[in-house]
Amino acid sequence: MGKGLGMSLQDAQDVRISEDSLVDFYEVLGLDRTASVEELQENLHDMRINWQGKAQRAGTLGDQARERILLISQATEAFADEDSRMRYNVRLRKSTESGPQDEAQVDWLSRAWGYYFIGEDGAGAVAARKAREKDPDNAMVYVVSAWIKLRQEDVKQAKQDADEAFVLDELGEDTADVHHVRGAVLFNAGNYQKAVESFDRALAKASTDEKPEIYTRKAWALDRDGKLDDALDACLAGFEQGVEMTSTVGSLLADVTAGVVVRKCDDPNKPDASIKAYQGVLQRFESGFADSAAKTTLVTYVKEQIARQEKLRTRLKTIKDLESKQRQLAGERNPGSDSPGFPLLAIGAAAFGFMLTPAASFFAVIGLAAAIWAGYQIKQGMDWKAQKAAYEGAQHQLVDVEKRLERLKKDESLFEVPPLKKN
Secondary structure (H helix, E strand, O other), X not given: OOOOOOOXXXXXXXXXXXXXXXXXXXXXXOOOOOOOHHHHHHHHHHHHHHHHHHHOXXXXXXXXXXXXXXXXXHHHHHOOOHHHHHHHHHHHHHHHHHOOOOHHHOOHHHHHHHHHHOOOHHHHHHHHHHHHHHOOOOHHHHHHHHHHHHHOOOHHHHHHHHHHHHHHOOOOOOHHHHHHHHHHHHHHOOOHHHHHHHHHHHHHHOOHXXXXXXXXXXXXXXXXXXXXXXXXXXXXXXXXXXXXXXHHHHHHHHHHHHHHHHHHHOOOOOHHHHHHHHHHHHHHHHHHOOOOHHHHHHHHHHHHHHHHHHHHHHHHHHHHHHHHHHHHHHOOOOOOOOOOOOOHHHHHHHHHHHHOXXXXXXXXXXXXXXXXXXXXXXXHHHHHHHHHHHHHHHHHHXXXXXXXXXXXXXXXXXXXXXXXXXX
Protein backbone atom coordinates (compact mmCIF):
# COMPACT_ATOMS: atom_id res chain seq x y z
CA MET A 1 0.00 0.00 0.00
CA GLY A 2 1.19 3.53 -0.65
CA LYS A 3 3.57 2.21 -3.32
CA GLY A 4 3.65 5.46 -5.26
CA LEU A 5 3.75 5.52 -9.03
CA GLY A 6 4.73 1.89 -9.50
CA MET A 7 8.13 2.34 -11.20
CA SER A 8 11.28 1.15 -9.43
CA LEU A 9 14.68 2.74 -9.87
CA GLN A 10 15.82 -0.37 -11.70
CA ASP A 11 12.84 -0.09 -14.07
CA ALA A 12 13.79 3.50 -14.85
CA GLN A 13 17.41 2.58 -15.42
CA ASP A 14 16.34 -0.15 -17.83
CA VAL A 15 14.59 2.37 -20.10
CA ARG A 16 17.32 5.01 -20.19
CA ILE A 17 19.00 5.70 -23.49
CA SER A 18 22.23 3.76 -23.81
CA GLU A 19 24.39 2.30 -26.51
CA ASP A 20 22.81 -1.13 -26.00
CA SER A 21 19.11 -0.16 -25.81
CA LEU A 22 16.84 2.65 -26.81
CA VAL A 23 13.66 3.59 -24.96
CA ASP A 24 10.57 4.12 -27.09
CA PHE A 25 9.53 7.53 -25.82
CA TYR A 26 6.36 7.41 -27.87
CA GLU A 27 5.30 4.23 -26.07
CA VAL A 28 6.68 4.89 -22.60
CA LEU A 29 5.52 8.52 -22.36
CA GLY A 30 2.30 8.07 -24.32
CA LEU A 31 3.30 10.46 -27.10
CA ASP A 32 1.55 10.62 -30.45
CA ARG A 33 3.84 9.32 -33.20
CA THR A 34 2.12 11.59 -35.74
CA ALA A 35 2.46 14.77 -33.66
CA SER A 36 4.70 17.58 -34.85
CA VAL A 37 7.91 18.46 -33.03
CA GLU A 38 6.20 21.56 -31.62
CA GLU A 39 3.30 19.46 -30.28
CA LEU A 40 5.69 16.91 -28.77
CA GLN A 41 7.68 19.65 -27.05
CA GLU A 42 4.49 21.20 -25.66
CA ASN A 43 3.29 17.83 -24.32
CA LEU A 44 6.69 17.10 -22.77
CA HIS A 45 6.79 20.56 -21.18
CA ASP A 46 3.40 20.10 -19.50
CA MET A 47 4.28 16.52 -18.55
CA ARG A 48 7.46 17.70 -16.84
CA ILE A 49 5.56 20.27 -14.81
CA ASN A 50 2.99 17.67 -13.75
CA TRP A 51 5.70 15.26 -12.56
CA GLN A 52 7.74 18.05 -10.97
CA GLY A 53 5.37 18.39 -8.04
CA LYS A 54 5.67 14.72 -7.14
CA ALA A 55 9.45 14.85 -7.59
CA GLN A 56 9.73 17.18 -4.58
CA ARG A 57 8.51 14.49 -2.22
CA ALA A 58 10.68 12.17 -0.20
CA GLY A 59 10.63 8.40 -0.42
CA THR A 60 9.74 6.08 -3.24
CA LEU A 61 7.21 8.38 -4.85
CA GLY A 62 9.72 11.22 -5.14
CA ASP A 63 12.41 8.90 -6.51
CA GLN A 64 10.09 7.52 -9.16
CA ALA A 65 8.91 10.99 -10.20
CA ARG A 66 12.49 12.20 -10.54
CA GLU A 67 13.30 9.23 -12.76
CA ARG A 68 10.28 10.07 -14.87
CA ILE A 69 11.49 13.64 -15.29
CA LEU A 70 14.85 12.24 -16.44
CA LEU A 71 13.05 10.32 -19.19
CA ILE A 72 11.15 13.46 -20.19
CA SER A 73 14.40 15.40 -20.40
CA GLN A 74 15.88 12.71 -22.63
CA ALA A 75 12.80 12.76 -24.84
CA THR A 76 12.93 16.55 -25.03
CA GLU A 77 16.48 16.25 -26.33
CA ALA A 78 15.57 13.51 -28.79
CA PHE A 79 12.75 15.63 -30.20
CA ALA A 80 14.64 18.93 -30.16
CA ASP A 81 14.07 19.48 -33.88
CA GLU A 82 13.09 17.60 -37.03
CA ASP A 83 16.62 16.34 -37.75
CA SER A 84 17.09 15.08 -34.21
CA ARG A 85 13.70 13.37 -34.30
CA MET A 86 14.46 11.71 -37.64
CA ARG A 87 17.74 10.31 -36.30
CA TYR A 88 15.96 9.06 -33.19
CA ASN A 89 13.21 7.40 -35.26
CA VAL A 90 15.81 5.57 -37.39
CA ARG A 91 17.58 4.31 -34.28
CA LEU A 92 14.24 3.33 -32.72
CA ARG A 93 13.23 1.22 -35.74
CA LYS A 94 16.52 -0.65 -35.60
CA SER A 95 16.20 -1.10 -31.84
CA THR A 96 12.67 -2.55 -32.04
CA GLU A 97 13.51 -5.10 -34.73
CA SER A 98 14.45 -7.53 -31.98
CA GLY A 99 10.80 -7.72 -30.88
CA PRO A 100 8.25 -5.96 -28.64
CA GLN A 101 8.85 -5.19 -25.00
CA ASP A 102 7.74 -7.80 -22.47
CA GLU A 103 4.37 -6.54 -21.18
CA ALA A 104 5.23 -7.74 -17.68
CA GLN A 105 8.03 -5.15 -17.61
CA VAL A 106 5.79 -2.26 -18.64
CA ASP A 107 5.18 0.43 -16.02
CA TRP A 108 1.45 0.80 -16.71
CA LEU A 109 0.85 3.28 -13.90
CA SER A 110 3.37 5.80 -15.21
CA ARG A 111 2.00 5.29 -18.69
CA ALA A 112 -1.52 5.93 -17.44
CA TRP A 113 -0.36 9.22 -15.90
CA GLY A 114 1.47 10.12 -19.09
CA TYR A 115 -1.62 9.54 -21.21
CA TYR A 116 -3.73 11.53 -18.75
CA PHE A 117 -1.31 14.46 -18.76
CA ILE A 118 -1.55 14.82 -22.54
CA GLY A 119 -5.32 14.26 -22.72
CA GLU A 120 -5.31 10.72 -24.16
CA ASP A 121 -8.04 9.47 -21.84
CA GLY A 122 -8.96 6.35 -23.83
CA ALA A 123 -5.40 5.04 -23.78
CA GLY A 124 -5.05 6.26 -20.20
CA ALA A 125 -8.07 4.22 -19.10
CA VAL A 126 -6.59 1.07 -20.66
CA ALA A 127 -3.22 1.68 -19.02
CA ALA A 128 -4.92 2.38 -15.66
CA ARG A 129 -6.85 -0.89 -15.93
CA LYS A 130 -3.64 -2.82 -16.62
CA ALA A 131 -1.99 -1.02 -13.70
CA ARG A 132 -4.81 -2.10 -11.38
CA GLU A 133 -4.49 -5.69 -12.56
CA LYS A 134 -0.74 -5.62 -11.98
CA ASP A 135 -0.75 -3.86 -8.60
CA PRO A 136 -4.28 -3.82 -7.11
CA ASP A 137 -3.11 -2.61 -3.67
CA ASN A 138 -1.45 0.59 -4.93
CA ALA A 139 -3.56 3.65 -4.10
CA MET A 140 -2.11 5.64 -6.99
CA VAL A 141 -3.52 3.33 -9.66
CA TYR A 142 -7.00 4.26 -8.42
CA VAL A 143 -6.08 7.94 -8.20
CA VAL A 144 -5.12 8.16 -11.88
CA SER A 145 -8.13 6.07 -12.84
CA ALA A 146 -10.41 8.46 -10.94
CA TRP A 147 -8.96 11.49 -12.75
CA ILE A 148 -9.48 9.83 -16.11
CA LYS A 149 -13.06 8.89 -15.27
CA LEU A 150 -13.79 12.44 -14.12
CA ARG A 151 -12.65 13.82 -17.44
CA GLN A 152 -14.79 11.22 -19.17
CA GLU A 153 -17.70 12.48 -17.01
CA ASP A 154 -18.14 9.09 -15.34
CA VAL A 155 -18.53 10.56 -11.86
CA LYS A 156 -19.92 7.38 -10.33
CA GLN A 157 -16.89 5.28 -11.29
CA ALA A 158 -14.56 8.15 -10.37
CA LYS A 159 -16.04 8.17 -6.87
CA GLN A 160 -15.54 4.41 -6.52
CA ASP A 161 -11.90 4.72 -7.59
CA ALA A 162 -11.29 7.70 -5.27
CA ASP A 163 -12.84 5.81 -2.33
CA GLU A 164 -10.65 2.79 -3.12
CA ALA A 165 -7.56 5.00 -3.12
CA PHE A 166 -8.58 6.52 0.21
CA VAL A 167 -8.90 3.10 1.82
CA LEU A 168 -5.58 1.88 0.42
CA ASP A 169 -3.63 4.97 1.52
CA GLU A 170 -3.11 3.62 5.02
CA LEU A 171 0.47 4.85 5.32
CA GLY A 172 -0.44 8.32 4.09
CA GLU A 173 2.29 8.40 1.43
CA ASP A 174 -0.15 9.43 -1.29
CA THR A 175 -2.42 11.67 0.81
CA ALA A 176 -2.04 14.77 -1.37
CA ASP A 177 -3.01 12.88 -4.53
CA VAL A 178 -5.80 10.95 -2.83
CA HIS A 179 -7.48 13.97 -1.25
CA HIS A 180 -6.98 16.08 -4.35
CA VAL A 181 -8.96 13.66 -6.51
CA ARG A 182 -11.51 13.07 -3.72
CA GLY A 183 -12.09 16.82 -3.59
CA ALA A 184 -12.61 16.90 -7.36
CA VAL A 185 -15.12 14.04 -7.13
CA LEU A 186 -17.02 15.78 -4.33
CA PHE A 187 -17.03 19.01 -6.35
CA ASN A 188 -18.57 17.24 -9.34
CA ALA A 189 -21.18 15.75 -7.02
CA GLY A 190 -22.12 19.26 -5.82
CA ASN A 191 -20.79 18.75 -2.28
CA TYR A 192 -18.69 21.92 -2.24
CA GLN A 193 -18.07 22.15 1.49
CA LYS A 194 -16.70 18.60 1.68
CA ALA A 195 -14.70 19.26 -1.47
CA VAL A 196 -12.99 22.23 0.19
CA GLU A 197 -12.15 20.09 3.22
CA SER A 198 -10.52 17.49 0.96
CA PHE A 199 -8.56 20.14 -0.91
CA ASP A 200 -7.30 21.55 2.40
CA ARG A 201 -6.08 18.08 3.41
CA ALA A 202 -4.37 17.74 0.05
CA LEU A 203 -2.70 21.16 0.42
CA ALA A 204 -1.31 20.17 3.81
CA LYS A 205 0.72 17.40 2.14
CA ALA A 206 1.25 18.74 -1.38
CA SER A 207 4.51 20.09 -2.74
CA THR A 208 4.76 23.72 -3.82
CA ASP A 209 4.51 22.77 -7.50
CA GLU A 210 1.27 20.88 -6.90
CA LYS A 211 -0.46 23.62 -4.92
CA PRO A 212 -1.59 25.98 -7.72
CA GLU A 213 -3.87 23.33 -9.22
CA ILE A 214 -5.30 22.38 -5.82
CA TYR A 215 -5.87 26.03 -4.91
CA THR A 216 -7.62 26.50 -8.25
CA ARG A 217 -10.05 23.70 -7.52
CA LYS A 218 -10.55 24.92 -3.96
CA ALA A 219 -11.36 28.42 -5.24
CA TRP A 220 -13.82 26.95 -7.74
CA ALA A 221 -15.60 25.03 -4.97
CA LEU A 222 -15.73 28.11 -2.71
CA ASP A 223 -17.11 30.14 -5.60
CA ARG A 224 -19.87 27.62 -6.18
CA ASP A 225 -20.59 27.65 -2.44
CA GLY A 226 -21.02 31.44 -2.53
CA LYS A 227 -17.93 32.18 -0.43
CA LEU A 228 -16.43 34.72 -2.80
CA ASP A 229 -13.95 36.35 -0.41
CA ASP A 230 -12.48 32.97 0.50
CA ALA A 231 -12.48 31.98 -3.17
CA LEU A 232 -10.46 35.07 -4.09
CA ASP A 233 -8.00 34.31 -1.28
CA ALA A 234 -7.55 30.80 -2.70
CA CYS A 235 -6.96 32.17 -6.21
CA LEU A 236 -4.29 34.54 -4.95
CA ALA A 237 -2.68 31.73 -2.95
CA GLY A 238 -2.41 29.74 -6.16
CA PHE A 239 -0.56 32.56 -7.91
CA GLU A 240 1.57 33.32 -4.86
CA GLN A 241 3.25 29.90 -5.05
CA GLY A 242 5.44 31.44 -7.74
CA VAL A 243 5.93 28.19 -9.67
CA GLU A 244 5.54 27.34 -13.32
CA MET A 245 2.14 25.89 -14.18
CA THR A 246 0.96 23.84 -17.11
CA SER A 247 -0.97 25.79 -19.72
CA THR A 248 -4.16 24.03 -18.60
CA VAL A 249 -3.79 24.85 -14.90
CA GLY A 250 -2.61 28.41 -15.58
CA SER A 251 -5.54 29.07 -17.89
CA LEU A 252 -8.05 27.53 -15.46
CA LEU A 253 -6.70 29.50 -12.49
CA ALA A 254 -6.93 32.75 -14.46
CA ASP A 255 -10.50 31.97 -15.58
CA VAL A 256 -11.63 31.00 -12.08
CA THR A 257 -10.04 34.17 -10.67
CA ALA A 258 -11.75 36.40 -13.24
CA GLY A 259 -15.10 34.75 -12.56
CA VAL A 260 -14.76 35.16 -8.80
CA VAL A 261 -13.78 38.82 -9.18
CA VAL A 262 -16.80 39.60 -11.36
CA ARG A 263 -19.26 37.84 -9.07
CA LYS A 264 -17.73 39.56 -6.04
CA CYS A 265 -17.60 43.09 -7.49
CA ASP A 266 -20.01 43.55 -10.36
CA ASP A 267 -23.49 45.07 -9.97
CA PRO A 268 -24.63 46.97 -13.10
CA ASN A 269 -27.26 48.81 -11.06
CA LYS A 270 -24.72 50.05 -8.51
CA PRO A 271 -21.72 51.28 -10.49
CA ASP A 272 -20.21 53.34 -7.65
CA ALA A 273 -20.11 50.33 -5.32
CA SER A 274 -18.84 48.11 -8.15
CA ILE A 275 -16.01 50.50 -9.02
CA LYS A 276 -14.94 50.65 -5.37
CA ALA A 277 -14.96 46.85 -5.11
CA TYR A 278 -12.99 46.42 -8.33
CA GLN A 279 -10.43 49.00 -7.15
CA GLY A 280 -9.93 47.02 -3.93
CA VAL A 281 -9.27 43.84 -5.93
CA LEU A 282 -6.94 45.73 -8.25
CA GLN A 283 -4.81 46.81 -5.30
CA ARG A 284 -4.57 43.20 -4.13
CA PHE A 285 -3.53 42.04 -7.58
CA GLU A 286 -0.90 44.74 -7.98
CA SER A 287 0.71 43.97 -4.64
CA GLY A 288 -0.35 40.37 -4.00
CA PHE A 289 1.87 38.25 -6.25
CA ALA A 290 4.96 38.51 -8.41
CA ASP A 291 4.91 40.06 -11.86
CA SER A 292 3.92 37.57 -14.53
CA ALA A 293 1.89 37.29 -17.71
CA ALA A 294 -1.08 36.10 -15.63
CA LYS A 295 -0.81 39.12 -13.32
CA THR A 296 -0.66 41.50 -16.28
CA THR A 297 -3.69 39.82 -17.84
CA LEU A 298 -5.77 39.98 -14.66
CA VAL A 299 -4.79 43.57 -13.83
CA THR A 300 -5.76 44.63 -17.35
CA TYR A 301 -9.05 42.74 -17.05
CA VAL A 302 -9.98 44.43 -13.78
CA LYS A 303 -9.14 47.86 -15.21
CA GLU A 304 -11.40 47.10 -18.17
CA GLN A 305 -14.25 46.26 -15.79
CA ILE A 306 -13.71 49.52 -13.91
CA ALA A 307 -13.92 51.41 -17.23
CA ARG A 308 -17.09 49.51 -18.11
CA GLN A 309 -18.66 50.41 -14.77
CA GLU A 310 -17.74 54.06 -15.29
CA LYS A 311 -19.60 53.96 -18.59
CA LEU A 312 -22.54 52.34 -16.81
CA ARG A 313 -22.48 55.14 -14.24
CA THR A 314 -22.64 57.73 -17.03
CA ARG A 315 -25.42 55.77 -18.70
CA LEU A 316 -27.51 55.62 -15.52
CA LYS A 317 -27.04 59.36 -14.91
CA THR A 318 -28.12 60.09 -18.48
CA ILE A 319 -31.22 57.93 -18.04
CA LYS A 320 -32.06 59.68 -14.77
CA ASP A 321 -31.70 63.11 -16.37
CA LEU A 322 -33.79 62.09 -19.38
CA GLU A 323 -36.52 60.67 -17.16
CA SER A 324 -36.64 63.96 -15.25
CA LYS A 325 -36.87 65.85 -18.53
CA GLN A 326 -39.57 63.45 -19.68
CA ARG A 327 -41.69 64.22 -16.62
CA GLN A 328 -41.17 67.95 -17.12
CA LEU A 329 -42.18 67.84 -20.79
CA ALA A 330 -45.13 65.57 -20.14
CA GLY A 331 -46.38 68.12 -17.58
CA GLU A 332 -46.53 70.94 -20.14
CA ARG A 333 -50.19 72.18 -20.20
CA ASN A 334 -52.16 71.83 -23.42
CA PRO A 335 -54.06 75.13 -23.98
CA GLY A 336 -56.64 73.37 -26.10
CA SER A 337 -57.51 73.74 -29.76
CA ASP A 338 -59.88 76.74 -29.51
CA SER A 339 -57.95 80.00 -29.55
CA PRO A 340 -59.63 83.22 -28.31
CA GLY A 341 -61.18 85.11 -31.26
CA PHE A 342 -60.17 88.61 -32.31
CA PRO A 343 -62.23 91.14 -30.18
CA LEU A 344 -63.61 93.01 -33.22
CA LEU A 345 -66.93 93.86 -31.52
CA ALA A 346 -65.23 95.25 -28.43
CA ILE A 347 -62.86 97.34 -30.48
CA GLY A 348 -65.84 98.73 -32.48
CA ALA A 349 -67.73 99.55 -29.28
CA ALA A 350 -64.71 101.30 -27.86
CA ALA A 351 -64.27 103.37 -31.00
CA PHE A 352 -67.98 104.31 -31.06
CA GLY A 353 -67.92 105.27 -27.41
CA PHE A 354 -64.89 107.50 -27.80
CA MET A 355 -66.49 109.14 -30.84
CA LEU A 356 -69.51 110.15 -28.76
CA THR A 357 -67.45 111.27 -25.76
CA PRO A 358 -68.03 115.00 -26.35
CA ALA A 359 -71.80 114.41 -26.34
CA ALA A 360 -72.10 112.37 -23.21
CA SER A 361 -69.75 111.03 -20.50
CA PHE A 362 -71.78 107.78 -20.44
CA PHE A 363 -70.51 106.85 -23.88
CA ALA A 364 -66.98 107.64 -22.73
CA VAL A 365 -67.27 105.05 -19.98
CA ILE A 366 -68.67 102.53 -22.44
CA GLY A 367 -65.78 103.19 -24.83
CA LEU A 368 -63.17 102.82 -22.07
CA ALA A 369 -64.65 99.56 -20.86
CA ALA A 370 -64.78 98.21 -24.40
CA ALA A 371 -61.13 99.18 -24.92
CA ILE A 372 -60.04 97.41 -21.74
CA TRP A 373 -61.97 94.31 -22.72
CA ALA A 374 -60.45 94.36 -26.19
CA GLY A 375 -56.94 94.67 -24.73
CA TYR A 376 -57.62 91.72 -22.40
CA GLN A 377 -58.87 89.57 -25.27
CA ILE A 378 -55.81 90.41 -27.37
CA LYS A 379 -53.55 89.47 -24.43
CA GLN A 380 -55.42 86.19 -24.01
CA GLY A 381 -54.88 85.39 -27.65
CA MET A 382 -51.18 86.12 -27.43
CA ASP A 383 -50.83 83.96 -24.29
CA TRP A 384 -52.67 81.08 -25.96
CA LYS A 385 -50.35 81.21 -28.97
CA ALA A 386 -47.30 81.21 -26.68
CA GLN A 387 -48.64 78.25 -24.66
CA LYS A 388 -49.56 76.40 -27.82
CA ALA A 389 -46.05 76.89 -29.23
CA ALA A 390 -44.50 75.78 -25.93
CA TYR A 391 -46.74 72.70 -25.78
CA GLU A 392 -46.03 71.65 -29.35
CA GLY A 393 -42.29 72.18 -28.80
CA ALA A 394 -42.46 70.09 -25.64
CA GLN A 395 -44.24 67.30 -27.51
CA HIS A 396 -41.51 67.19 -30.13
CA GLN A 397 -38.81 67.14 -27.42
CA LEU A 398 -40.74 64.48 -25.54
CA VAL A 399 -40.73 62.19 -28.57
CA ASP A 400 -36.95 62.63 -28.89
CA VAL A 401 -36.37 62.04 -25.17
CA GLU A 402 -38.50 58.90 -25.18
CA LYS A 403 -36.63 57.53 -28.19
CA ARG A 404 -33.28 58.15 -26.48
CA LEU A 405 -34.53 56.51 -23.30
CA GLU A 406 -35.76 53.51 -25.23
CA ARG A 407 -32.42 53.10 -26.98
CA LEU A 408 -30.47 53.43 -23.74
CA LYS A 409 -32.65 50.96 -21.85
CA LYS A 410 -32.56 48.42 -24.68
CA ASP A 411 -28.76 48.62 -24.98
CA GLU A 412 -27.49 45.94 -22.61
CA SER A 413 -23.98 45.72 -24.02
CA LEU A 414 -22.47 47.27 -20.91
CA PHE A 415 -24.26 44.71 -18.73
CA GLU A 416 -22.44 41.88 -20.50
CA VAL A 417 -19.18 41.06 -18.74
CA PRO A 418 -16.61 40.11 -21.40
CA PRO A 419 -14.54 36.95 -20.95
CA LEU A 420 -10.95 37.10 -19.82
CA LYS A 421 -8.58 37.57 -22.76
CA LYS A 422 -5.43 35.52 -22.36
CA ASN A 423 -2.26 35.96 -24.37
